[in-house]
Amino acid sequence: MNAWLISATVLLFALIPVGVLTFKGDPMDRLVGVEMMGIFTTLILMLLAHGFERLPFYDLALATALLSFGSGLVFVRFLERWL
Amino acid sequence: MSKTQLIIDVLLGIGVASALLSSIALLVMKDLYERMHYLSPPATITIICFTAAVLVDKHFSQAGIKAIIIMVVLLFMNAILTHATARAARTRQFKRWITDVTEVRGTNDASTAGTNSQPLVDSSEEM
Numbered sequence: 001m002n003a004w005l006i007s008a009t010v011l012l013f014a015l016i017p018v019g020v021l022t023f024k025g026d027p028m029d030r031l032v033g034v035e036m037m038g039i040f041t042t043l044i045l046m047l048l049a050h051g052f053e054r055l056p057f058y059d060l061a062l063a064t065a066l067l068s069f070g071s072g073l074v075f076v077r078f079l080e081r082w083l
Numbered sequence: 084m085s086k087t088q089l090i091i092d093v094l095l096g097i098g099v100a101s102a103l104l105s106s107i108a109l110l111v112m113k114d115l116y117e118r119m120h121y122l123s124p125p126a127t128i129t130i131i132c133f134t135a136a137v138l139v140d141k142h143f144s145q146a147g148i149k150a151i152i153i154m155v156v157l158l159f160m161n162a163i164l165t166h167a168t169a170r171a172a173r174t175r176q177f178k179r180w181i182t183d184v185t186e187v188r189g190t191n192d193a194s195t196a197g198t199n200s201q202p203l204v205d206s207s208e209e210m
Contacts, residue, residue, distance in 0.1 A: 003088075007095045014106035021110050021118075028115050028172045032122065035164055036109055039125045039157065043102065043133060046153055047095075050137055050146060058149040065153055069160040073167060080171035 004051030008044050015040055031075050038068025091136045098132035101125065115172050119165055126161035130154045 015037060022033030042065040049057035084092075105124040112118045130153070137150040174180050 003092050003095050007099050010099050011102055014103050017106045017110035028168070028175065029118065031168060031171075032109070032115065032118050035168065036106070036122055036125070039122070039161070040102065040106070042153065042157060043098075043125065043129060046133060046137075046150065050140070050150075055145050055149070058146065058153070062149065062153050062156065065156045065160060069156070069164060072160075072164045076164070076167045076171045080174045 002051055004047050008047035008051060011040060011044050011047065027079055031072070031079060034075065035068070035072050038064065038072065042068065087139060090139050094132045094136040094139070098129040098136070101128040101132070116169065119169060122161060122165055126157045130157045 018033050018036045018040065022030050022037065025033065042061050045061035045064055046058065049055070049061060102125045105121040108121045109118050112121065134147075134150040134154040138147045141147050170180060
């Protein structure tokens with residue numbers, strides 16, 4: 001296990017406090033938690049791609065970053081106007 | 084341990100520590116607007132450290148370029164998303180986005196001095 005995979009494993013633990021916030025907060029707090037989870041997931045996928053030396057897996061991190069951006073904006077719009 | 088590996092380990096350590104502290108701070112803070120500040124370190128410090136570590140390891144290869152692209156996306160994404168979230172939170176709280184005179188001066192403040200003395204919109208008007 002190299003430094004990249006160790007970092008990815010440690011970063012997984014960072015998801016726990018964010019998960020707690022996402023489960024128990026009000027809707028806006030939960031949205032912030034979801035946005036933070038998108039960032040962490042991107043970072044973890046990037047570290048895993050490098051740790052396993054699989055270059056195509058970088059595209060997963062990039063796709064996650066772009067999709068979490070889009071989904072965050074959609075959630076923000078709904079919470080602002082309708083929910 | 085080579086010098087390059089040491090630099091990579093330090094960069095990864097800084098990035099992971101920053102992300103962990105932000106994650107805990109996100110849970111500890113009691114206000115939404117305070118929480119939103121802690122979205123920034125993982126999307127700035129951590130991703131910059133990780134990208135720097137990839138560049139130190141692989142230079143400007145395919146991995147390095149993809150890491151740079153991910154870094155740019157995260158940097159822009161975080162700024163836009165944080166602003167949009169704050170705007171949504173304020174709109175949910177006050178039912179409007181633009182400030183009015185009661186917010187700027189307070190309801191019992193009759194003074195006309197200061198740069199914020201003119202109402203930006205009528206307080207009865209809602210957006």
